[in-house]
Amino acid sequence: MKTHERAANIALAGLVLAPLIVKVEPNVNVILTACLTVYVGCYRSVKPTLPSETMSKEHAMRFPLVGSAMLLSLFLLFKFLSKDLVNAVLTCYFFVLGIIALSATLLPAIKRFLPETWNEGLIIWRMPYFHTISVEFTKSQIVAAIPGTFFCIWYASKKHWLANNILGIAFCIQGIEMLSLGSFKTGAILLVGLFFYDIFWVFFTPVMVSVAKSFDAPIKLLFPTSDAARPFSMLGLGDIVIPGIFVALALRFDVSRGKDSRYFSSAFLGYTVGLVLTIVVMNWFQAAQPALLYIVPGVIGFVATHSLWKGEVKPLLEYDESKEEESSSSAQQEKGEGGEDDSKKED
Numbered sequence: 001m002k003t004h005e006r007a008a009n010i011a012l013a014g015l016v017l018a019p020l021i022v023k024v025e026p027n028v029n030v031i032l033t034a035c036l037t038v039y040v041g042c043y044r045s046v047k048p049t050l051p052s053e054t055m056s057k058e059h060a061m062r063f064p065l066v067g068s069a070m071l072l073s074l075f076l077l078f079k080f081l082s083k084d085l086v087n088a089v090l091t092c093y094f095f096v097l098g099i100i101a102l103s104a105t106l107l108p109a110i111k112r113f114l115p116e117t118w119n120e121g122l123i124i125w126r127m128p129y130f131h132t133i134s135v136e137f138t139k140s141q142i143v144a145a146i147p148g149t150f151f152c153i154w155y156a157s158k159k160h161w162l163a164n165n166i167l168g169i170a171f172c173i174q175g176i177e178m179l180s181l182g183s184f185k186t187g188a189i190l191l192v193g194l195f196f197y198d199i200f201w202v203f204f205t206p207v208m209v210s211v212a213k214s215f216d217a218p219i220k221l222l223f224p225t226s227d228a229a230r231p232f233s234m235l236g237l238g239d240i241v242i243p244g245i246f247v248a249l250a251l252r253f254d255v256s257r258g259k260d261s262r263y264f265s266s267a268f269l270g271y272t273v274g275l276v277l278t279i280v281v282m283n284w285f286q287a288a289q290p291a292l293l294y295i296v297p298g299v300i301g302f303v304a305t306h307s308l309w310k311g312e313v314k315p316l317l318e319y320d321e322s323k324e325e326e327s328s329s330s331a332q333q334e335k336g337e338g339g340e341d342d343s344k345k346e347d
Contacts (some may be wrong), residue, residue: 005043012036016165019224026233027279033221034240037169041176042248042264044108045254047157049319051180060181060190064197066289075207078214078320087216092216094167095152101170102148103141118143131241159216161232167218168237175241178340183320184253184303187246191296194242198290209288212236241293243271243299250303253319263316267299274298 015033018024045051055063077086118139155163181187195198199270201208212220212234221240251264274295282289307316 008036008039009044012169016162016169018222023226027226027283028221030233030235030279031275033223033274034170034235034275037172037240038176038247038271039268041173041244042178042251044173045248046252048284051178053178053180054180054188054322055190056182057186057189060186062347063136063190064130064193067194068201071201071207071211074211074215078211083214084174090215091156091219095156096153098167098170098218099148099330101167101174103144104174105170106147107141107144107159108206110144112144114140161222164218165221171218172237172240172244176244178242179245181245181249182322184249184316184347187249188300191243191246191292191300195292195296198292200290202290216240235291239295242292243295246299247271249321250287251319253316256319263303266302270298270300270302271295273302
C-alpha cells in the first residue's frame with residue numbers, strides 16, 4: 001500500500017470517529033467522508049485482474065428500472081406492513097452482509113500478520129441436505145470474520161449511528177472495489193439513467209425520502225447535527241458507490257495506459273464538485289436533493305472536458321477492460337510459450 005493510500009485510510013477512520021470526540025460540521029463531514037470513501041475504494045480496485053463483477057450495457061440500461069421496482073416495493077412494504085417487522089427482517093439480512101463486507105474490508109490488513117499458508121488453500125463448506133450449495137473461504141477470511149461478527153452483533157443490538165456508518169462505508173468500499181463498468185460507454189449509460197431515476201423519485205414522488213427515513217439499515221451514512229428536530233444529515237450509499245465505480249474506472253484507465261493522464265483526478269474532482277453543489281443547494285432551499293442530479297454532470301462533464309482538451313476522446317470511448325485483460329493474458333501466454341521454445345533451443 002502506497003503512502004497516500006495509507007494516509008487516506010487513516011484519515012477516513014479518524015473522520016468516522018471524530019464526532020464522538022469533537023463537534024464536526026455535518027456538511028463538511030458529508031463531503032470529506034464520501035470523497036475519502038471513493039478514494040479508498042478506487043485504489044483498492046486497482047488489481048492485476050478485473051473486479052469480480054463487470055456490468056454490461058444491457059445491465060446498465062435495466063438498472064434504473066430494477067432500482068425503481070425495488071424502491072417502490074420497499075415503499076409499499078413500509079406503508080402496508082409494520083415498520084418494525086420490515087426493519088427486523090432487513091436487520092437480519094444486513095447482519096450477514098455486514099460480516100461479509102467488514103471481513104473483506106479488513107482482510108488485506110489482517111492477512112499480513114498471518115501465516116502465508118492461511119491465505120491459500122480453500123476450505124469448502126457444503127450446506128447439509130443441499131450439497132449443491134457450497135461456500136469457499138480461507139483461514140485468513142475466518143480470522144477476519146471474527147471482529148466483523150462481533151461488530152455486527154453490536155450494530156444489531158444498539159443501531160448506533162457509528163456502527164451504521166462503519167458498515168455503510170464497508171459496503172461502499174467493497175462495491176467500488178468489486179464492481180466494474182467495463183467501459184466508459186457503459187458507465188455513461190448507467191449514470192445518465194440513474195440521473196433521471198434520482199430526479200423522478202425525489203422531486204416528483206415522496207417515495208425516496210420516505211424510504212430513506214423509514215429504512216433502519218446501513219443503506220445511508222448518518223452525520224450528527226446540533227439540530228434537535230433533524231438530529232442527522234444523511235447521504236445514500238448509492239450516491240457514493242454509483243459515481244465511485246465510474247471514478248475507479250478512470251483510475252484503472254490511467255493505470256492501463258502507464259502514463260500520467262490524470263483522468264482519475266478529473267473524475268474525482270467532478271465528484272467532489274457535484275457533492276459540494278448538492279450540499280449548497282440543499283442548505284439553500286432547505287429541502288432534500290437528488291445528489292446524482294449534481295454529481296453525474298460533474299463526473300461525466302469533467303472527464304469529457306479533459307478528453308476533449310487532450311484530444312483523446314476516441315481512446316477513452318474505445319477503452320474496454322475485458323478486452324484489455326484478454327490482450328494482456330494473451331501476451332503473457334505468448335511470452336511463456338516463447339520462453340519454453342528458447343529453453344528447448346538451449347537444450
